[in-house]
Amino acid sequence: VERTFVMVKPDGVARNLIGVIMTRFERKGLKLTNAKMMHIDRELAGLHYVEHKEKAFFGELVDFITSGPVFAMIWEGQDAVKNARSLIGRTNPSEAAPGTIRADYALDVSSNIVHGSDSIESAQIEIRNFFGE
Ligand code: ATP
Numbered sequence: 001v002e003r004t005f006v007m008v009k010p011d012g013v014a015r016n017l018i019g020v021i022m023t024r025f026e027r028k029g030l031k032l033t034n035a036k037m038m039h040i041d042r043e044l045a046g047l048h049y050v051e052h053k054e055k056a057f058f059g060e061l062v063d064f065i066t067s068g069p070v071f072a073m074i075w076e077g078q079d080a081v082k083n084a085r086s087l088i089g090r091t092n093p094s095e096a097a098p099g100t101i102r103a104d105y106a107l108d109v110s111s112n113i114v115h116g117s118d119s120i121e122s123a124q125i126e127i128r129n130f131f132g133e
Helices: 009-014 017-029 042-048 057-065 078-089 101-105 120-131
Strands: 003-008 029-040 070-076 114-116
Touching: 003 017, 003 078, 003 120, 009 017, 009 070, 017 029, 017 070, 017 078, 017 101, 017 114, 029 120, 042 057, 042 120, 057 120, 070 078, 070 120, 078 114, 078 120
Parallel strands: none
Antiparallel strands: 003 070, 003 114, 029 070
């Protein structure tokens, strides 16, 4: 069964959106198999966002993701990676379809509430990095 890594980012935790986000995944039919509240240190942030290392917004991205607690989760089910990305919506909330989490709860691309793995390979790496599984 396919698994994916999903994380409520510091803005989502600060705005008390953990519950509504989890509800959307549960209603979709995905199953929660692990979850924890944690703080991302700069080393894990660099690892998680390694593909953005050369981007102009990298520093801002690391500052943001380490700015407060995040809620890390593992969800499993049919096409878990693709289904989680559909629920989350496009990276930029202005372009996200109505009904997606980012469209409904976020305004700005740099504080877009939630992360979901973009491929099965990324999911495996992220689950290992965050949960050691
Ligand atoms: P995530 O990895 O957080 O799920 P994503 O896969 O939809 O997001 P990526 O292209 O991997 O999008 O970008 C990672 C994160 O970097 C985005 O979620 C966003 O917070 C931030 N980001 C992307 N583009 C910009 C930008 N132009 N300015 C500021 N932050 C950005």
